[in-house]
Amino acid sequence: MVKVYTIASGKGGTGKTTVTANLGSMLARYGKKTCILDADVGMANLGLILGLEDLPVTLHEVLAGKARVRDAIYDGPFGVMVVPCGLSLQGFQQSDPNRLKDIMTDLVGEFDILIMDAPAGISRDGVIPLTIADGVILVVNPEISSIVDSLKTKILTETVGGHVEGAIINRVAGNSEEFNHAQMEKLLGVRVLGVIPEDPNIRRASAGRTPIVVKYPTSVASRAFKHIAADVAGIEYVEEAAAVPRERFVDRLARALFRAKA
Numbered sequence: 001m002v003k004v005y006t007i008a009s010g011k012g013g014t015g016k017t018t019v020t021a022n023l024g025s026m027l028a029r030y031g032k033k034t035c036i037l038d039a040d041v042g043m044a045n046l047g048l049i050l051g052l053e054d055l056p057v058t059l060h061e062v063l064a065g066k067a068r069v070r071d072a073i074y075d076g077p078f079g080v081m082v083v084p085c086g087l088s089l090q091g092f093q094q095s096d097p098n099r100l101k102d103i104m105t106d107l108v109g110e111f112d113i114l115i116m117d118a119p120a121g122i123s124r125d126g127v128i129p130l131t132i133a134d135g136v137i138l139v140v141n142p143e144i145s146s147i148v149d150s151l152k153t154k155i156l157t158e159t160v161g162g163h164v165e166g167a168i169i170n171r172v173a174g175n176s177e178e179f180n181h182a183q184m185e186k187l188l189g190v191r192v193l194g195v196i197p198e199d200p201n202i203r204r205a206s207a208g209r210t211p212i213v214v215k216y217p218t219s220v221a222s223r224a225f226k227h228i229a230a231d232v233a234g235i236e237y238v239e240e241a242a243a244v245p246r247e248r249f250v251d252r253l254a255r256a257l258f259r260a261k262a
């Protein structure tokens, strides 16, 4: 049975796109047929951080009724399928977000998991991804403004008949001013699905157009993403061993000589 998630937030910049790219990639790695869509049609950047640009067909053309969604699906990391959005203002203006529901209906038979990256804030178009998901996942930073804005998104989701699955706390630096896991759960009134630390490798990976789980798989943030993905996939998380560097020729030679002498 397919499960449809929307990754949402209150204010912008909390890490929705980062979560969508990394969670989607890991779910595919864990064997789930996964598709991630950039439903942030006005401020799209999922394609940008995955190196998918200058594409002939994107979600813009599909939402404009000019193309089929099948023609806007591209290969992403670890076998995740990606439906990116174009960057042009004209493409945004021609998009009809009401078509999103039909697009999702077209995809449900082909995937185990569909994940939509929603627009930030509260807008008429932003409501659609909140209503058509089985579960909305809020991406929240551990500070009061982000919590208050996410609460508004939670209330809006419930008002329009949607369901909030839980929250991911992102960019946790471990400062004493930050709200902790238990406080966040109490304030938001939802289960915390995972905690992603502040990790400079996330920016480095994005600059290289690759999710951190691919580029720096043993980094602290990658391990956190893997935990959440395993939970969502319903499998037990097993720590992957760090890659053992290949032994250099001189080391092999020295070892062989040393053994020969002994």
Ligand SMILES: Nc1ncnc2c1ncn2[C@@H]1O[C@H](COP(=O)(O)OP(=O)(O)OP(=O)(O)O)[C@@H](O)[C@H]1O
Residues within 6 Å of the ligand: 009, 011, 012, 013, 014, 015, 016, 017, 018, 019, 040, 043, 045, 119, 120, 170, 171, 172, 196, 197, 198, 199, 200, 202, 203, 206, 221
């Ligand atoms: N855990 C983290 N540690 C360090 N940097 C992070 C982390 N999560 C996200 N970032 C950085 O924060 C910035 C915003 O992240 P992202 O684009 O994922 O947010 P967003 O919620 O999708 O934003 P928007 O609402 O504008 O679409 C990016 O530069 C990203 O690399």
